[in-house]
Amino acid sequence: MKEKFLVYKLSETIKNTSKIESQLFEQFNVKRGLRNADHTGVLVGLTKIGDVLGYERLDDGSLKPIAGKLLYRGIDIEELVHNAQQERRTGFEETIYLLLSGYLPDKEELRDFSRLLCESMALEKQTKIAIMELEGHDVMNILARTVLEMYTYDPEPDDTSRDNLMRQSIDLIAKFPAIIAYAYNMLSHSAKGKSLHIRHPHEDFSIAENFLYMMKGSGRYTELDVRVLDLAMIIHAEHGGGNNSTFTVRVTSSTGTDTYSSIAAGIGSLKGPLHGGANLQVGKMLKHLAQEIKNWTDADEIDAYLQRILNKEVFDKKGLIYGIGHAVYTVSDPRAMLLKEMAHQLAQEKGREEEYNFLNLLEQRAIHAVVNRKNARTKKQVCANVDFYSGFVYDMIGLPKEVYTPLFAMSRIVGWCAHRIEELNFDDRRIIRPAYKNIGELKPFIPLKDR
Template sequence: MNKLNSEISQYIKKLAEISNNGNHIQSEMYLEHGIYRGLRDLNGNGVPTGLTEISRIKAKETGADGNTVPCDGELFYRGYNIRDLVSGFLSDNRFGFEETIYLLLFSRLPSKTELAEFKTALAKYRTLPDDFVNNSILKNPGRDMMNILSRSVLALYAYDDNPDDISVANVMRQSLQLISVFPLLAVYGFHSFRHYHKGKSLYIHRPDENLSSAENILHMLRKNGKYTSLEAKILDLSLVLHAEHGGGNNSAFTTHVVTSSGTDTYSSVAAALGSLKGPRHGGANIKVVNMFDDMKNSINVKNKGEIEDYLAKLLNKEAFDRTGLIYGMGHAVYSKSDPRADILKKCAHDLSVEKGCEEEFELYETVANLASDIISQKRKIYKGVSANIDFYSGLVYKMLKLPPELFTPIFAMSRISGWSAHRIEEIQNAGKIIRPTYISVAENKDYIPLSDRK
């Protein structure tokens, strides 16, 4: 068997070489044909592909001379500035994620009565079919939580009496159910992984209908079900900040594309999860934490000069994973600042005080300040560089002692609300299936009979 596997492995390598040798698309050909790779023009602006009312990002403004210049970043959910939304529920000393879900789905802020009714509905939906946890999660333990989440979503299709109905009312029902059960699917999947692959004790806590989404995540995740008020409120804030980010992000765009084909909600959400799983999208905060761990193992982090040298090595592909990236720095849209990072930064500081991690927070701040200047000096950039939300969310999750395996699934627990809003918007405005054009640059060839091929 080992000899056979070795032969197959060598054959696959040979096929890969054939494929690589056949790829003749050079980077300059994209410019020649006017193709914007990644749907971003030469100035880094996104190529418009649709219209949305769900959220808006502001990173530039028109200066006095009429030219567009970078500005402090702003994010709007349904027209409301994210800073105002956060300030509103924090000043009332209450959780904000459920209110954010309502806003994204229904285009307006709920009244007290409407919010209470909505929370009750989410609590009622926060349950899984009989034997689902045992049959779909515990009997099929996996090592990747995003994979578990994806296949659990697809498995729920079989439990839906009306899975293919894409009327707004039915999709709304499916969306609310998925939003409610995402924490259960991810946390139970982690417990399954922890038990079967790590040899740890298995425990499953049922959600408490009297708790918020953030509280339930911590309650179900921890063995004793305990958490502090600050822990729950900061996790809730993180869910709010990750809930939506314009229709152009990869997973939201995926949702629009897949929804436009007329497929079911479960397939659409699974596709969005596949997008978010990618390290260029949802996995960046794990990279930030791992990068800092490598830094602390490689240099004296109390020495500013050594930190500067390490950051330069990162850019030169001489340190960490040698990708040339300083993870958590820079963003495809924002330049001067990421408003989500601004908000989360203050809360990360408060949490660092409660957890006795002030030195860790100070290191992050030092790196954020130094990295911006070093990147500007060493890279040709068209806009400013600042810390993004991934820079601080990884630190926050680490201080909350959340397992790294759940970093991206927590992102999904939040972003499912945005995906649902985009899916419903695409259905309400359904026109054509989204099908962009690729320009073929292959030469025409004469057919060669099999007997004449070499």
């Protein structure tokens, strides 16, 4: 009881010791969240890996909203995706090669690289044992701990030479699907009492199909399921150096730390509900809306309920419509548009077109509601982001919500590794060290007997 009171007493001091008035940030020109006054990101680095475009800066300094573009090594992601779809093949392996190397592979290079990934996917005995022993209720937490455990079994864990960085990157990228699938199956077995299934990856399957096979077993997924999951992995693989988890990987990499520590830090960042965990918030909101809105085709009823959300009257009472708006994208999020295309096909296959149509109408009305609300303060244009459709897609594929954010990590590990390699290969390397201004008052030390 005494300890509880002491913890409470100490926590109460936070009210004063951690409070900083908002106007002080403006007074000292502090870029909160590394954002400029116009909400654009503060420029802190240079990269050749990815680019996120959502606006143009005009001569007068104002921002002009444009259709969103996501570029991987200078190549439009829409071209990357649509080419793979037209050739009816998976494209994630090609995307990995592109992001790591800087150029597109030819047929022979892609075949050999895909084989290497498959051969590297199977987990070593000690890693499997580690996953089985890592108790917990969160797959992201188990993933991070497993990655740190892998340091122990790497013969050259601290070597940051180019060859070793590439070896570690390929090994981690290949093993993430198996780690996540095994971690979920262990969690499902221990927490829900379900049968434990440990399936070995198949040497002839793509990464997307292997993940579905390890999660669900043979014959429990369709060709379209594989193609849609492959698409989801492509569009989540990279998003520039400024997103929180990639920046975390670059910051930690700049210290010269090992790959496993840096990637584990990235996983910790992505786990947050404002980053990779956002799709779970969208899922909760959509489920709530589907239950509360009686007529899914009535725009007026939808509008009225969305206003109640914005007014902090219903749902989580935070006044946010999750899945709408993005830090960079304005007119459109190319990832959301690509996923929406496939979501429609998947909804037709699964007999869930009514839900898809509801989601489509909800997207339109939510954008309208948010823009109208924001226009009282700002003219910023908003669009649906990728999280708006990702949860619905994963649910149609038959994947449990416990792996939604880990799926994000399974894709983004590619971008993390590419940025880590780039950070460690600058000619003039420097540790990333921003500044904080201390605004606390000077105080004299009072001897213990006088306090």
